[in-house]
Amino acid sequence: MIEFKNLSYSIDSTAILKDIDFRIADNEFVAIIGPNGAGKSTLIKLLLALLEPSSGEILIDAIPNHKWLKMNSIGYLPQKEIYDRHFPATALDIVLMGLAASLPLGKRFRQAHRNIAEAALEQCGVLKHRNSLIGTLSGGEFQRVLLARAIVSGSHYLILDEPEAGIDQKGVEGFFTILKDLHVAGKTIITISHDLHTLSKYCSFLVCLNVTLHCHSKTELLNSEVIHKTFGDTIQLVDKHY
């Protein structure tokens, strides 16, 4: 279980997040939604202890997050992974990153590790690219490689920051289908997304964020009034049929 307890984060005197207080039960498929600048990515970075909260705390399995993260791996797929397209890593190297912490200093990856990584690449539909340099992969293929890395970490939790960025609609559906399978297999998934239509089909729990918390509920309870409250009047809900 993940608990956000009266969490606030400010830069200088500007509040990025204010009094965030909610909990995520195990085996939920959580979507965090909100307009640009709502503090969604900041919330994820605070959860991953990449940022320090101004006040409040985050507990993972009842342990402060920074302590929990020292002892456990967490699967993370960032919004935009910063990397050099000429970096000499293959897709397999990137997935093996999720297993690196389990190896002591000086130890190399063995065939058993490569088998685990390849199974994850297959699950994400990109096994054929295992020996491709990352600079040769498309945006969608690279996102799937990053998902495979998050999977091999073996974490109960998968944290994804706009995983659909740079993927076409067909690719998004495929991506969320993989996430749904992982959810069914027992993973707790937390994803930031703008794609409300896709989220409504796959997610079990919604968190509406715009500096403060506007709702945290089962997805079926969400109505257009809450959406408008979160996004302001800039959003119009339209039924889409694919």
Added chain:
Amino acid sequence: MIYSFVIFALSGAILSGICLALFSPFVTLRKISYMGEALSHIAFAGIALAILSGLNLQITTTIFVVFISLMIGILSRKFKLEEANTITIFLSVSMALGITLISIKRSYVFDLSSYLFGNVLFISKGDLISLSILMFLNAGFIWLFFKELFYLTYNQEIARVYRIKTDLANYLFLILLAVNIVINLKITGIILVTAQLILPATIAFRINKRLIPAIIISILTAVLSAAGGFYLSWIFNVPTGAAIVLFEFVLYLLSLLLFKS
């Protein structure tokens, strides 16, 4: 006997090339190739400090440069500063400090040529021993921390999320880089140190896109350049450091022409 200094000089140039070529792929991939030049300039303040205090030149300079390079790493991380900016600030301040300290010691005449090009012909047996130890230290560090260095170079923040020991690897990397620069600075000078940190890996990555082959090609490039440059300097009676850099530049041009990006 007359040729022993030649053998010493050639061995020194080759060992120095191997030491720096081992680090070259990581320095190039992390886009901190200016670090070689920056730390060489920072060493200037360390040299001045040693001259003024009368302490051992090599030890004082090494401690000073290691301290400053660690400060660069710690300050950049703690205050979320751009590493390049922090390095440039310390570079300017160290040069200013060096010049101030040298000017206090009015009796000292600074040998700029030796600072720029080193003097491989004065390489001693002790220098060869320290270069050999350094080469094994570098190789051992890369062997032991290979996966940590690989992922640290790829993306330090993500590596940290995946609990890879990047902090330890990074600090040891900075310390060893500083030690390499100080020891090589005395022998080969600032220009060759800078060149041997950039050119071998740039050439290697033109030839092969994977890291381990690139490290091997880097070493071969550095050895070939040291031997080739040394031969040319002997034939044409020009400074050895400069001849090695020019020879290596020709290899770089060839790699541009012969291998696709």
